Structure formats: C-alpha cells, structure tokens
Amino acid sequence: MRRCAAGSLIGMTLPTRDTTVTYPAGETSGASTIAHIEERGDGSVAVILDTTCAHPVDPSWPDQGADRGTLTIGGEARELRDVLVGAIHEGMLYLGNEVPVRTGTEGWVFVVAHVIDGPAPELGAEALVEVDAAYRFSLSAAHTACHLAALALDEALAEFWTKSAPLDALGSPAFDRLAIQSSRIAPLVSEDTYRLGKSLRKKGLPASAFDDPDTIAEHVNERLAQWLASGAGVRIEADGGDLSGRRHWVCDLPEGDVSLPCGGTHVTSLSQLSAAVVDFGVSGEGNTREVLMTTRVTVVE
Ligand SMILES: [Zn+2]
CATH class of the missing domain: 3.30.980.10 (Threonyl-trna Synthetase; Chain A, domain 2)
Structure with a gap:
C-alpha cells in the first residue's frame, strides 16, 4: 500500500471530526466503531474510534500519561501499547510527538489513537475499550x-x-x-x-x-x-x-x-x-x- 509522508494510507478517508471522549466524565469502558486504522512501521497499529474512554498522552502538555487497558475486537482482547493524540490536517495524520501543533489548534481535527500490536483490525468493526480502572x-x-x-x-x-x-x-x-x-x-x-x-x-x-x-x-x-x-x-x-x-x-x-x-x-x-x-x-x-x-x-x- 502506498503511503504519504506522515504515514497515512492513501485511499482511506481520515476522520473529519474529533474523537468524542468520555474519560472526563469518569468512564472506564465503552464500545465504538473503528473509524480509521493506521499501520505503523514497527508492526503496531493505531486504531481510531468515533468515541473512547481511554485518556491519551497529550504531546503539547504531557502531564498525565496514557491509560492502560485493552481493545477487544471480534472477541479478542488486545493490550493497549499506548494511547496517543493524533492530529489531522490537509489529508495527513500525525501521531503523538509528530503532531506539529498544540491540541485544539483551529482548522485541525484531533483524535485518540489506540496503539495495539498488528495485524490491523477491520475498518468499521466494533471495538470495546476497557481501561484499567x-x-x-x-x-x-x-x-x-x-x-x-x-x-x-x-x-x-x-x-x-x-x-x-x-x-x-x-x-x-x-x-x-x-x-x-x-x-x-x-x-x-x-x-x-x-x-x-x-x-x-x-x-x-x-x-x-x-x-x-x-x-x-x-x-x-x-x-x-x-x-x-x-x-x-x-x-x-x-x-x-x-x-x-x-x-x-x-x-x-x-x-x-x-x-x-x-x-x-x-x-x-x-x-x-x-x-x-x-x-x-x-x-x-x-x-x-x-x-x-x-x-x-x-x-x-
Ligand atoms: Zn490538570
């Protein structure tokens, strides 16, 4: 598959709106749909959901670290290797420390990326996020x-x-x-x-x-x-x-x-x-x- 500079898969539509986050309300589990998948060079996969309860580490002020937990897809629980902020602009997705702007910058879309070991799950599948409470x-x-x-x-x-x-x-x-x-x-x-x-x-x-x-x-x-x-x-x-x-x-x-x-x-x-x-x-x-x-x-x- 062809890749552009920041690693986005060409031909796959990137999310056009922020991930909805439920951790501010104290949630520690919830299911959602896989909105985007990003295969990374090290064999891991970043999975973006419409909604998540997993707190990501924010590269612009990394005070509180990522949650620990699992992503269960098709009955198989996969450990969260990391939970990162992703930023989307002009067809490019940047992850974690690659994000070149502060979270909240106008004109950008900000998403939560759940990093798991490959293989990549199916786009559109349902994923259950469960955080170590x-x-x-x-x-x-x-x-x-x-x-x-x-x-x-x-x-x-x-x-x-x-x-x-x-x-x-x-x-x-x-x-x-x-x-x-x-x-x-x-x-x-x-x-x-x-x-x-x-x-x-x-x-x-x-x-x-x-x-x-x-x-x-x-x-x-x-x-x-x-x-x-x-x-x-x-x-x-x-x-x-x-x-x-x-x-x-x-x-x-x-x-x-x-x-x-x-x-x-x-x-x-x-x-x-x-x-x-x-x-x-x-x-x-x-x-x-x-x-x-x-x-x-x-x-x-
Ligand atoms: Zn604080």
Whole structure:
C-alpha cells in the first residue's frame, strides 16, 4: 500500500471530526466503531474510534500519561501499547510527538489513537475499550492533589512577591502558572518543576523566596490537610465531548469554587484522598533556581 509522508494510507478517508471522549466524565469502558486504522512501521497499529474512554498522552502538555487497558475486537482482547493524540490536517495524520501543533489548534481535527500490536483490525468493526480502572484512579488521585498543591504553593509564596502579579483561582499571585516548566502525573505521585530566574524576578518574585523550602512545605501541607478534611466535591466541566474541547477542573473548596483548565482525569471528591504531602528539592544558586515539588497522595481504601 502506498503511503504519504506522515504515514497515512492513501485511499482511506481520515476522520473529519474529533474523537468524542468520555474519560472526563469518569468512564472506564465503552464500545465504538473503528473509524480509521493506521499501520505503523514497527508492526503496531493505531486504531481510531468515533468515541473512547481511554485518556491519551497529550504531546503539547504531557502531564498525565496514557491509560492502560485493552481493545477487544471480534472477541479478542488486545493490550493497549499506548494511547496517543493524533492530529489531522490537509489529508495527513500525525501521531503523538509528530503532531506539529498544540491540541485544539483551529482548522485541525484531533483524535485518540489506540496503539495495539498488528495485524490491523477491520475498518468499521466494533471495538470495546476497557481501561484499567485502578490504575486510572491512582492517576486521578495524583492529578487532583497536584492541582491542590499548586494552589497551596501559590498561597504560601504570596508574601514574597514585590509587585502585583496575575492571580490564581484563589486570588494569590499565580506562581504555579508563571513558573512551571513541566508537570508529570504518575500513580499516587506528581512532580512539578518550576524555574525561578530573571523573568520571574522581573515579575516580582526573587529566587530567595525558596531560601527556606521546609517552611513553604509546612504551609502547603497544612492547607492540603484542611482541604482534604473538607471533603469538597470535584468535577470536570466540559464544552461538549470533543477531544480538543475546553475542559476545566472544578473543586468546591471552603473558600469557594475554584476552576482550572485541565485535560486530565480526577477523583470526584476530596474525601477519596486520605493525605497529600509535598516536599521540595531546590537546585541552583543566587538568582536562578530550579524547584521540584513532589506531591505524594494516599487514598482511602
Ligand atoms: Zn490538570
């Protein structure tokens, strides 16, 4: 079969609309029709469905990794090797790290690609997606705790700002948003990396704000304990079901509803978490520092 540059099969129609995703609503299984198949050079096959509950890793902000699970086609369950974002434009399909634009870019179609071992299944066949619900829950717990820790960190650093800065959802200077370099959500743990350098100093936060990371951790952990004790509800608000649609994480904290843009999955109540504790690793000296915040969460059994 002939291929064009990005590997799309010529003669096969590419999807013209986003994959509908049900993981923001907490779904972990569901059946759908195979809309497109992409045979890859390594013998694996990327399967695109009309609808899926499988969370893909987003190449433009790869904080929460892909779900684990199976794709059952014709009674045969095949392991998901990976779940990627695919982007379609002008007859070309790009997968995962090949995607040249941010998810949600106007004029592009965004799809979820389920990577399985070959042979390729039949186009139009029905496929059942079943996600490992326990693994998903451990990522959801870490992701919810990660957002709470970021808000608590903003609050703990508020006193160090020397100029007025953009504010976060709770009214503190938005350190997390302004300084974050990367975020990684793993089962029951998240790692957020922040950079304090020249640009943040110009905005009003000197690197010396992290001279005493233990005191900041104490402040963050105290606030996290209070929030978890509140048992606040957590939900995802979505503009429809399209993969690239806008979604927000909303938590009804005692201080009021807080809302953050988020494409991941979450618990439904803080009462599902029994503890969330951060610690900091600070590297670099003087005017430039890199700060790693590790948030570990335990869940109610
Ligand atoms: Zn998020």
